[in-house]
Amino acid sequence: MSTLTRADGLWFEDGNLILQAEQTLFRIYRGLLCARSSVFGDMFAFPPPAEGNMMFDGCPIVQTYDSAQDMGFFLRAVLDSDFFEAPPSQTTMPILEGVLRLSTKYDVRYLRQRAMSHLLTTYPTTLAGWKARDAARTIPSVENTPFVVLNLAREFDMPWLVPSVAYCISSHDINKTLDGAPWAGKTQAQGEGVVKLGWADIKMCVKGRNNILVRQNAMALSFAKGSRRAPNRAAAVSPAPSTTTSCPAPDQCAFMRFRCAEILSRWGTAGFLDFFDEQQEAFAPGFCEGCLEAFRGTCERASEEMWEALPGMFGLEEWEELERVRGFA
Template sequence: MDLEIAALTRAEGLWFDDCGLVLQAETTIFRISREFLAVQSPIFRDMLSLPTHPDAETMDGCPFVLLPDSAEDVTVFLKALLYYDFFEPWPAKTTYPILAGVLRMSHKYEVDALRKRALVHLSSFHPTTLSGWDELVDKKCSWFDDLIDAGYSTIPLIILARQLSIDWILPVAFYRMYETTCENIVLDGRGNFELSGSDKLALVVASRLLETTEVTQILDFLWTPFSIKGCTSVHVNECTKVRTKCRRKAEYWRRRDAETASTMPLDLWNAADWQRLANDVCQICLSQMKTVHGEARRSLWARLPEMFELSDWTELEKMKAEALE
């Protein structure tokens, strides 16, 4: 029985008259090569290898498959398969809807090469090492900017990672929640995206640590010790006075209001701050402060997964390596 197609929309760039398979997702239809799709996906290969019943539905004279996926996801998935420049490897630009759709579909239909390409896009902007995090300073990511500009923060990303067990991106994704948003979005969600109750709780508990104890430890190099052994400042306690003045300023930086995102501890003291401080303290004090500050940042990074009730970095990196091998 040939189905009526008048009320359906042919997907632009994905309807080929010389191909013999029609797919439908929602009210959108696609006509592509049956053989090509079977080669790309073992799931489709198995599905299309089943014997066709004589009374099976057809469309435009072709075998017909109704998919349960969204039309948007099917569209980006097929375009990624058929047009190489539609979804190029990192660091090529892409959008979050394209990335998420390709990842969901390639995971579901076991298109490993495409899935790995999508995972590299995610992983490259969600490092598992502190050095990797520091390398991202001032770097842009087109698909991540999509989320922020739309006001979603990392909520859709966290939900996607939970659904597909991409746990190694979660520490940074959670951390960025408080870099890029405020509490009402965390608690109420945005649009159709809302975090699970357990993830909301983990974020709230971790935020208390990140905004208090962790900030204090990161800035401790400006307080402790009161006087650094071997200080060569010309005037007595001059370096100590400068450090104390800087700490007082830093206390203002950590202040916030309910409508803005927090200044997070890993970002509270940056290269420009060190440069200004270098002009006012001796080299011995500067070197000691950098050592203490670096140790505090490494300690925070090591504990970041635990704060969000995740496996440690060693286990997360193992998961990442297995997924990308």
């Protein structure tokens, strides 16, 4: 016991079970743990091994092969109802990962469901969820989080997260996909340093990124065609098909559509789903009110089409099938 440490806040003097994870001891309540976890319930339903467990102060010591950090987060979630609540309560990636890993391993389904719900606030399966994610997200926006989440989605069989996560990865520098992404967080799977994807996911992300860029460039071309040409402000042109028939400044509005095409075509990363919302300060003042609304409608329809096509661009099942799988998780 001299080389072991009692877990701060998870050592109850009246507890009747001690779990050891690495060099940390957690003295808790066997009955409560068994009531939450079918795996622990089944484990303690059998007689102890012939050689018996190590004992301390009348409590058996059961050694686990989990990290002390994961075990601490998991047991706090089990014992303290306020520690890991469902959205909209906030959490962190290390807490989420620890709870997800051990709730899956020890079959604590309500905690696994909570962890998956937190991930969905940032990596949703609907376009409406995507548009609302900045306000709805319950995981802090830490640089390169999508790379960590993609590995979690693979480790814990959550394919419905992959399209939106892979889209986020496609909005990053491609070198992060190929060589690894810096990660300042402290998670059990990745540690500190660099998050690396598996080879299959690297190929998926590279191919999907290319498909997204092809679609974005096609949209840019449609913007440019809609404006007919990059008009000279001194020259009058007929209203482009994408402008409103009552446009008071057809030349200016056509010019702005051409500028939008230029902006979009210069990107080497994914970004069209948020193009109108994130770029409108740059172009909105140049549109008349009617043409701005028309352009908004064009972008919304194109975003809906891209979202529906997103799983296929990464070689995945359609959204309907992914949602069906999620329903059985």
